[in-house]
Amino acid sequence: MEQTQFLLPHEKVFRDPVHKYIHIENRIILDLINTPEFQRLRRIKQLGTTSMTFHGAEHTRFAHCLGVYEITRRICDNFARNYPSKKTGDGLWNDDERLVALCAALLHDIGHGPYSHTFEHIFNTDHEAWTRQIITSPQTEVNQILRHVSSDFPEKVASVIAKTYPNEQVVQMISSQIDSDRMDYLLRDAYFTGTNYGTFDLDRIMRVIRPYQDGIAFNIEGMHAIEDYIVSRFQMYQQVYFHPVSRGMEVVLLKLLQRAQFLYHNQQLTDEALPQLLVPFFQKKISVTNYLRLDDDALNTYFNLWRDHPDSILRDLVHRFLDRHPFKSITYQPEQIDLVNKMRDWVKDAGFTREFYSALNNSFDLPYDSYDPSSKEPKTQIELIQPDDTLVELSTKSDIVSALSGHFTGDQRLYFPKEMLLDPQNRTLTPYLQNFQEHINNNSLVN
Amino acid sequence: MEQTQFLLPHEKVFRDPVHKYIHIENRIILDLINTPEFQRLRRIKQLGTTSMTFHGAEHTRFAHCLGVYEITRRICDNFARNYPSKKTGDGLWNDDERLVALCAALLHDIGHGPYSHTFEHIFNTDHEAWTRQIITSPQTEVNQILRHVSSDFPEKVASVIAKTYPNEQVVQMISSQIDSDRMDYLLRDAYFTGTNYGTFDLDRIMRVIRPYQDGIAFNIEGMHAIEDYIVSRFQMYQQVYFHPVSRGMEVVLLKLLQRAQFLYHNQQLTDEALPQLLVPFFQKKISVTNYLRLDDDALNTYFNLWRDHPDSILRDLVHRFLDRHPFKSITYQPEQIDLVNKMRDWVKDAGFTREFYSALNNSFDLPYDSYDPSSKEPKTQIELIQPDDTLVELSTKSDIVSALSGHFTGDQRLYFPKEMLLDPQNRTLTPYLQNFQEHINNNSLVN
Amino acid sequence: MEQTQFLLPHEKVFRDPVHKYIHIENRIILDLINTPEFQRLRRIKQLGTTSMTFHGAEHTRFAHCLGVYEITRRICDNFARNYPSKKTGDGLWNDDERLVALCAALLHDIGHGPYSHTFEHIFNTDHEAWTRQIITSPQTEVNQILRHVSSDFPEKVASVIAKTYPNEQVVQMISSQIDSDRMDYLLRDAYFTGTNYGTFDLDRIMRVIRPYQDGIAFNIEGMHAIEDYIVSRFQMYQQVYFHPVSRGMEVVLLKLLQRAQFLYHNQQLTDEALPQLLVPFFQKKISVTNYLRLDDDALNTYFNLWRDHPDSILRDLVHRFLDRHPFKSITYQPEQIDLVNKMRDWVKDAGFTREFYSALNNSFDLPYDSYDPSSKEPKTQIELIQPDDTLVELSTKSDIVSALSGHFTGDQRLYFPKEMLLDPQNRTLTPYLQNFQEHINNNSLVN
């Protein structure tokens, strides 16, 4: 059996502020952690520009991946102890699946690049595709270690992450509306940002989670803990992930990378200013090796070198990013789009290149959704197990989840330099600034 | 009065996991935080290589400096409310000192470079001297902002940090055996490493701290909170700061930077491998501007570029550092130094360059010391105020502090590659390895 | 000014697990705490029978009252520092109101009897009326101390609690949809039960609360903290206050007291079994002195003495209460009332006196409500202050509050002895039990 063959003689532990300890019992897991590909995640922040708003949030994808692994390990332990499968198809847990679950949990984010979403947007990369490639390419150490288990093991692990693995219990542990990934990041992001909105009772959920036929379900006595998780998720999106100032830094980063790309293609990013590790991305010829060399530190270092660059827009955006001068923002409604465009014109009139100094940014999230087969990406709904062993969908039992269910939340914002908000007592206020400011009230666009 | 002149119309806050909120009431403080010099501290980890052992410990000097500021602000608030000076020399608190105290607290670490202690050791820099220079050099933004207060204000702030400022109360807030700096780092390092040894009751200490004649003292009812702080400090040193694995990474880093310096002076670190931002350090011609351009990210990025360098020692050390393969260690006693040297010879015999692959590393700390005028650096002792208003020194009242007082603690270790500890069941164990291993028992050197 | 006249030379503190410290600055407050009337609250549990379900919840009304006082004190401190009134009618805070607010906060629950709601139900007492009487009757020490402030001060304090005091800011601090009372009990009950649902960010709320014209409002930046409070309140009701097992103990207590009353009036509770301190309640001749002599301990002691009483129903109910054998329950819908009655008949058929061995118990709560002038008891709604200083009602801005607003939540249950649920494998199952059990599925009544 895979999971006993590689047992370490003594369990190893990592101290972790969220789970207290990460417990490693299997040599394969320990060896995966020690690969350069996995260690690279120490140099990629979990929340990108959010640390510019919440200065504690310097935690890395390395820590998060260990956390997802640990939660998955606890679920497997619980399942193996309390719900061991006796025969195929009995809907219980087959502990032969443990190792593939643990490896998928550990590696699910291994393809993340620096400042993920912004970076992907500019360079059109996809961290999920890279995760798959890092796991299945023979040139990575991760792949070599996984092959110690069996030659098709890397493919198996990749298919769990791709949600095509046949055992739905394994897939749902790692990707569903309540999975190890989300549970870890909510708790971890709450801890490191110092907000307490993201906390919920993980121990309680660990006690009520159960394998159930083709997936995972929860004993109904634990419903309030699940509710609390849904509410926490909702609040973290509102309070942290959608924070307008972090998005203001993200917009600056986006514009900065766009400007660098533009300059590169105009041969203005050369010699000492040439970002060697970024060149493959500018040229859209990216190998696994190139991809894995890049991290947050490299981007910041290039930005630092560009502080003296002759291009004043690049220099200015670098300064705004490294020295933390986020773009400001206001909310607007879809029907105000013409006025939004006027506002962007006034930004230009005030002397800023419109393309690099104004932006629209939307953020929307669905806190929970019951199953809708007609949706493009139907979500796995959360099922509760009643005393008579029948299932019931969460939102039919929970007032609060029902209230939040299927209800999009978020806002759309116009971003611009804070210079547009010059103190109105300043006598030299130009007509452009005046026009601009007259359309803002309570941080919203007004007609 | 300095501190009211610059009051912000609305207090600003930063979310902080340790203090919940950092409160900014003064424009000077806000402007200092927004300087490039202060923002750079976001890219310098508080604990250097410790994050390789405690993966949560990615917190930065930026966060720590805000924390020291916040504790100092709370002390000033307490002093101003409860112990306001009525006339010069009454030993109470003159709130005109608040702004200089706050600025010194905020800026006390601004001269720290990347991976502080290791870096200073190699390049012979001194973060305290740099702190002074950054504060007093007219070319920094920090200096310009401080000069808004008065032309001699930068010098005043620098003198607080240098402990030459005439008001001892201000000096002791920031540097004494129980000061804002230590209180913040113990709490912060405990939070981010996830150890709970560093926690003590800051709120209680904030209630019993008092200005007292030429310094600071504590109401005796708070003695147990002070004891707890001393014990926490002791435990954090033992558990975190002296952790042998972090020191094993520090040794690798030291050797790596030494090798890079060696190669630079031998013209082997050129072209794409040339670390532009490090060159002034190799050449020992460092300006404030050069100094401030450097951060942890730059070092990591150069290391990453050197993964392909032709020098095999550099390549190997880079791999050990970035991919986390710390040197292993054993403790030894001073009288075993000859055997230690033999051990280092066996490391060489096993094929490793002795200079770059073995090292001695000592760590010793004094948890608390009562005043000893004959000592080279006499420490300010901690004084308790009794009900009849007389002072008494802490260790005379506290059994536990008396037990720890004046008692050095720590260990000395020999570091070497983990390859020296190859599994003894391995048949091809060379005689060198065999000799080496025979002198190790319970992680200590044995004769 | 009232509040400075009575200042203590040194602040006194009480250690408190929820607020860390309760700070007493005023002699009147300290003297009120030291009265027998207030000390009696140490012997009245905050949550009555809930400690039978959550064994940590042994905390008392004494602790809660100190907590409400402390939150009120913090609000006053904030108001006095940041929003001091300059002239009458400016809608800001007049700190002359501090002492009346603090006294009302401290004393708001002083009229509570043992096992409050159950006791009031049986003996038709009203803790609010008793609170008023204890404050205004010249024979209490509380009254005498309040009169040190001024002869009409007791009446003022009582009118704050009765919500008839003219200054609405003072009234709303202590009674509104987000007041010191609720904030303390949610945090305190969460702490002592060991649930984490009741936690919210009190510090944040303390920073955004403001006096506003005729009441209290909150800066809109703090909206998420208010949301979190509403959600916590909702969850505590669902998880703790409405817990079916605690209600099962409450039902036993109710029946026990009813039986005792019945026996008293039948001259069957005499001699050693006579509960001296309860006699005035049985006879409906209750003086302030009688009322204040009673506490939880007295009731428990009488129950203990009745363990040997000749009446078998009293003995049995005492045993169920003291040795914790709660009645069991199922939920039902209003339209099932006929079936409910049949179920109660089957309880009787099984050998239990219907009146003392079955009961209906409903629990419903409104998590938040916006103002509805047509309602019988219109609630003060929660108002947010926007950047342009206009007010907006909470549920119009908050998705989650809007979802919960005006939405009753709770259930109705039928209670009965657990003997009705005898294991069905028991062969001697009578037809009554069989009928009874056939109408239960998933803890609900089924037709």
Add this chain to the structure above:
Amino acid sequence: MEQTQFLLPHEKVFRDPVHKYIHIENRIILDLINTPEFQRLRRIKQLGTTSMTFHGAEHTRFAHCLGVYEITRRICDNFARNYPSKKTGDGLWNDDERLVALCAALLHDIGHGPYSHTFEHIFNTDHEAWTRQIITSPQTEVNQILRHVSSDFPEKVASVIAKTYPNEQVVQMISSQIDSDRMDYLLRDAYFTGTNYGTFDLDRIMRVIRPYQDGIAFNIEGMHAIEDYIVSRFQMYQQVYFHPVSRGMEVVLLKLLQRAQFLYHNQQLTDEALPQLLVPFFQKKISVTNYLRLDDDALNTYFNLWRDHPDSILRDLVHRFLDRHPFKSITYQPEQIDLVNKMRDWVKDAGFTREFYSALNNSFDLPYDSYDPSSKEPKTQIELIQPDDTLVELSTKSDIVSALSGHFTGDQRLYFPKEMLLDPQNRTLTPYLQNFQEHINNNSLVN
């Protein structure tokens, strides 16, 4: 095997603020909890009069006993999983011992009476003897349930508590210098008092504890967690258990019970004032049934009834106790005993009966002690297991434990009515009071 025979079909849990959940897997344990003898512990506070100083400390022996059970259960789980005995005498864990260990843990305090130490002192009872009797007397439900396991099982359980059980591993789990009992009460008392001195890393200790030959030992990697536990224990004694104000209430209680006893024997405690449940104690004819009828509530209720008693000393002491007016105290040195006696004379001269209004009270504790076979009660020392599997005694490895080891700590105090400390500005200060006060400085007796 005992422990599988009685397994519950579904684990039952109790919410606990300290351990989050108490897990019950065995029907015997659940049945023991449901006995009247065990439920009585809900009405006995864990810390007696300490709740008068720390108002949160209302927690009961019921909660503590569940906690000791839970820690023991976790140790057994760890031992069974990681150190299962293969053959007799291998020094590993035989899981057949689990049930006896769990029962002993749960029941170890079942013989505690109300306000333990004071009560025992007055009535010469011994809670350990009562524990044994409750477990072994056939008339208790506890005994009947234990006999379901086997007829000699009650004796076995009692012998574990008496430390005469042959398996030393079981004995040391529950009674040694680091056992389930102490670990629970330190954590629990810290939680409910709201002090944070008592916290240490239980999870870490649970990971490093091991069966070892004839007892229990700890892996040396966990040494710092053990140190922290020793320090916490030290601090809780200093800060909480020896608190002079709680001892001031204890002294009042002692005098109050002595007075009641005196009055009973003088036929002055009769009719309505007769404390039925105490009579057997006054008469020294105590049966198990009498003993188990008594609890804190009964004592408080009798005290309440005595508020109107004709004896003015009894009335006054009742008032001091119920309304919390502790005796005040000063420390003294053994050599000052003559002066102490003079002070007591001045108390008498001031109008207080010397016997009932002055008292000496000592408190001393030994934080840790290594084994000393010559001591009257030699303590089990704490042993660490080194990498080569040899044992080493804790204080030889730990600087801080070595500092505290064998070092008694505590103080001796003279207690007296606070009236002896009348404000010296009071003109009518009698010569007795003046003499008395002149010998007090900094809360200590001075010659």
